[in-house]
Amino acid sequence: MPSLKTTYEVGLDFLEFLGQRISKTDRNELRDIYNFEFKRFVTVTQSHLLSVWHICFTRFIHVRVCFILSLYLKSLEKNIVCHLFMIVCFPSQWHISLKKKTHCHVCLSFRAELIKDKGGVEITSDPKATKGKVTFIIKEQGKLFVVKFHIVNHGESCVYFTYYTALHKMRCFTLVDERRVNRVSPLLLCPGESYVVEVHYKVHHHGHFPATMYFEFCPEADPPGTAKPFCIVRELEAVVQSGLAETLGPESPYNPKQNRRLRPENRILEEGVPPERLDLSIYLSIYLSIYLSVCLSLRLYVLRQVLDTQLCMKNYKERFHLLLHLEEIQMEVDIKKYDLYGKTMTLDKSNKKLLILKVPGVAENRPSVLRGDKLNVCLSEDRNQPITVYEGYVHSVELERVKLGFSKTLLQKFVKNMKFNVEFNINRFPIRLQHRAVELACQHRLGDVLFPSDKGTGHTALPHLRFAYLENNPEQKAAVQHILSGTSKPAPYLIFGPPGTGKTVTVVEAIKQVNKSKATTHILACAPSNSACDLLCERLLGYVDAHRLYRLCAPSRDPCTVPQKLLVRHIHGVLVSGGIAKGHFTHIFIDEAGQAVEPECIIGIAGLLDPVKGQLVLAGDPQQLGPILRSPLAQLHGLGQSLLERLMTQNALYQKSQDGHSGYETRFVTKLLRNYRSHPAILKIPNELFYENELQVFANQMEREAFCCWEHLPKKVPDHWGFPVVFHGVMGKDDREANSPSFFNVTEIEVIVSYLNKLMQTQGKKGLPKLSANDIGIITPYRKQVEKIRKALNTVAELNKWKDIKVGSVEEFQGQERKVIVVSTVRSSVNYVKMDQDFNIGFLSNEKRFNVAMTRAKALLVVVGNPVILRKDPTWQRFIRYCELEQGYTGFDYKDAEGEEDVVSRLASLKISSDGMQPYITLSDQKCNYIMCSYDSFCVCVSRYRREPTTAACASRVEI
Ligand SMILES: Nc1ncnc2c1ncn2[C@@H]1O[C@H](COP(=O)(O)OP(=O)(O)OP(=O)(O)O)[C@@H](O)[C@H]1O
Structure with a gap:
């Protein structure tokens, strides 16, 4: 196999050799050029040829181009280069299946060797083991359950039973044998003799409690001590579960997808x-990624320069076109x-x-x-x-x-x-819309908006306004006044701050005041997801003339997902493509602006905003969920940074003044710090981790303390000093079923249902507020868990009144709040954590997702999860520690269990290789996509929809 470098160099030579023919995509034609022309000029070995063949012909031309580009960009980190190499050098599926097969093969043969009876010794059990594993269900928590292992010497010579242990050290079981066998006092088993070892389980929680039993033997030898010891292993799993868990369990065993093949070309x-x-008949250029090939045929270093130089209006178009192409290439590879x-x-x-x-x-x-x-x-x-x-x-x-x-x-x-x-x-x-937006941004000279400087035009007196709602908050009021008098123009006005500090409320108030100020104003309000846009629109409904408010949705959106209140205001249409003149909208607001990549964000701006007279307002929090990208290369070169974050971090207008006293320049930016949503105990960890403890508690005392005396809190204090945060430790199992790649955890659902039952029984009593389905939210990162929780809500008769509780992903909850939030983290096996990271799903290693999930509750937050797994992440470790210190921890005590890594080290200490007991994981995908909407009138809510990793309910797009 040639080295990466050689392969790459031969590949480059071939591309250079192609010259003007670089844009050719016909496989056969390229093959002929390669075989009959290129090979005559270059001396390459057979294996070089093979690799170059893969590079040049087995992928689409633009992927090849991307590969070459990635290698050309020598400044890139090694791992990204390698990553791309894997994708390109071999058809990715071959590579992956190869890796998968070898890995699985090694695991399986290793496990088979461990569980095999050997040396004449046979181990049977009651209950019986299937393929070396004893699984049994315990229906009653706390009841003793005994597993018996019968060890029989069927051999022809004597064997010492020297030692046995459980590799998972859980306090929920004890090991019992009559003779207390150990290495100091082994038991001699003569041919035909047997011995019994018992495992006594007593479990007080629902869940899965695994153990791996290790039995060690040594043949009797002459002279003594010369024989080689051997071991036999048995796996155990106690499952403590109710009838509900049985109903929700896997419908059929998980059976991942088949190996992939090349797509037919002819x-x-x-x-x-x-x-x-569906057809909105709009004109939109194709913006093909062939652009890359054209650039490449010119000169590679030009592209390198585009990515390496500081973003400015001069390179704005080229930079974002290129980044979007890189993202698209990765999306194409992934979807296959x-x-x-x-x-x-x-x-x-x-x-x-x-x-x-x-x-x-x-x-x-x-x-x-x-x-x-x-x-x-x-x-x-x-x-x-x-x-x-x-x-x-x-x-x-x-x-x-x-x-x-x-x-x-x-x-x-x-x-x-x-x-x-x-x-x-x-x-x-959606990608084409973004390409068009960056082009329009240049065409309409949005430099002063996208790269603003202080033009000194905004030193006007602030208007006196009457506020019905924000009277108590000087920062919110000042933000509205500045927006109204246009002090930042042409620069965007930024409203940022932690969760629950009233950013959306400020946007709504500003829209209301702008609307009142002049009859000629036209407002466009946008948000990056349908749920955020619906929320904005619902809040506006209370304040503006509903007949002049439109909620523009993509024809692709299922009307069933549009909230009832908005259905009548819901329309389809187009803006830029519909010929709406630049400047028609005097004010453009973008809420949750931190969630969109910059080209997405400017879809609602480019071609619509007058760069001199128009006012752009961006609201959001860069510490909450940001854009989701597939391409590491695009990510590396800044596509993952939102416009809001870029302005806040790179533009002096939006940064804290250097003297350290005066804070931010209020003509351009307002930072909100008063939290009106949550109990301080709920905010504590996010505040410390992400907001330098600046967040102040202003939530209504009665509302925020509503659950402080709840009798089911682990910390029972009969007054408002109770701690309304619960971490409920669960030893569940992250299961999959049929051929769905998504995960679910029925033990966590059992616990969630028990909390809902308790809430149902206690609501409206002993000073607790009455609760409706709208007051409760259940957040979980995986779609299958959403589906199973919904099924549970529909199955449990006692919860019938609450079957419409919102259950969804973090993305669906961004910007939302509920009195009670229940979070189910699902993940229970360390083997899948890497997959979560790679595919940007799940809670672990994603601080922004953690932050959003933990800051939605007003008065009660219940988190259900596996503490052993979660504690491996520093953020979660801190949260769990906090709950313990404040006596909010309940459920399974993680100190009773060793993690999977401990088993690995215990196996290692027993001198058995522990490499990979779990099968390799399937690959999955998630990605972003764009959206947009339609038309005119006085106030329009436009949503862009990113295809979120775990969202289905709001799966729709809005077209421009
Ligand atoms: N000045 C205020 N006085 C009283 N309550 C307020 C005020 N401003 C906002 N709130 C309340 O605070 C809660 C959070 O407001 P909002 O949703 O606007 O916050 P946000 O900053 O947009 O939150 P997120 O970052 O989670 O999207 C809402 O219940 C809102 O009614």
């Missing part, structure tokens, strides 16, 4: 049938991992023109599929050349299935059990 496409009211093979479809009974395809993971955007997207299918049996590929338009997405509109030809051909191969594609529309 094809004819048969167009599908799009859903109604979801291709399906040999799948059947069914005819939709309610609409015979549609076919239904099951897509596991679609609810979690793995793969991301929205109404109006297209995917391709071909008959698995089709061996023709060219192959016929049928385009299927997505008419709707329902949990784990999509309804597709195909051509009549396929419908006529379709019979039950027909097998199809399915290809997923990215929808380029």
